[in-house]
Amino acid sequence: MDPSISAAITASIESVINTAFKYDPASQQKIAEITDVLAIESTAPALTIYCHGTSDGVRIMSHCEAPTATQLIGTPLALISLLKKPTTLAGSGVELVGSVGLLQRWQAILNDLDIDWEDAISNVLGDIAGPMAGKIISSGLNWSRQQNAEQARLLKEYITEELKVTPSKAEITGFSEAVGEIKMDAERLQARFSQLLAKTYAPTNNKDAQE
């Protein structure tokens, strides 16, 4: 992944979490003490981010020169659900390498924070792929049950509005109206032309007939 894209992703996630910390100074104080690096490796899309606490909140990086204490590997959805609430690793679909204590400290803090992850992720993805793509991807992460229809609608909107690859119904109607008008104009023109032709050639025709 191009470093400017991974930097955009980590910058967005960092700002979402740090905004939440602004309203929760107690959590922010706790996070400042977590100086060990937690690596979170998403399998698809393939992206590893590194996190540790600072006095200004969390620092999230796309590249890390310091050694990591704990590494989590899984799909974005599995990773987020694991980090969001203090559940156990078993059956979470996430693989852990290193110290589990570090994970538990993060879980405790993130659980207290009031972050709308769904919204945050759509925004992050939206910054990169466009707002509509962001919505589709996050709806694909299956936040709620009745998302399938919603997703199909979004996908249709995305293909027509954002990618502009297929015409929308309105565009088709507009187009066929325009075609209809042109056709009528052409017919009118044809009629006038024939009329003119008739006028112009009427005497000549007579002449011709005489010759």
Next chain:
Amino acid sequence: MSATEPNNTESKQSSDKTHFGYEEVRAEDKAERVAGVFHSVAGKYDLMNDLMSGGIHRLWKRFTIEVSGVRPGHKVLDIAGGTGDLAYKFSKLVGDTGQVILSDINSSMLSVGRDRLIDRGVNRNVQYAQLDAQFLPFADDTFDCVTIAFGLRNVTDKDMALRSILRVLKPGGRLLVLEFSKPQNSLLEKVYDQYSFRLLPFMGKVITNDADSYRYLAESIRMHPDQDTLKGMMDTAGFANTEFYNMTGGIVALHKGIKP
């Protein structure tokens, strides 16, 4: 002085020529011409930077900071630091036990940078120095990290600057060069050429009333060594483990080298 005004003092006999954008100028004159450009743009430099790159320069710098591996207690020198974007981040990372030197050859850029850092509440661990990358006034083995962002292409003798940087780094210390480079895709290169040669000077004219300075910037970007050439220059200067990261398709590259 206009940046691309014909150089009256240029002498035909002079053999030591260098590039000022696409122009060939005497090596002695390049520094003065570059200074003209940056004195002229200093006040609106940050605004232009954001507009020119669509804000992406912040992401390039963010990644640079990550690769720097700078941590509390480190001593960092930012060369050609201009308005202090990197120095600000470094000052947070090195903490009270570390030290950051924001430096630039140009007094206008340096004073804009200093004002900006002071406004942002940075004063404890940052020092300011007006200096030339080719002649660094520090003892050998002083710094854990030296950075030069969008500065090397303005330096008259780049090899000399690289040697000078190597000298002041501690063994194991690292140099990071963030600089425009060669886009890795020919379509991207074409789009980018149009952008930088047409739109950029135009924006420069509208915002700073100085199209010439921005034309110089566009030209100097094209004259700058590409990824492999710069890596080779770092190897020659004596850096070890040199490598580079292409960013935004190679429009910009971050080169890293370690002092053995």
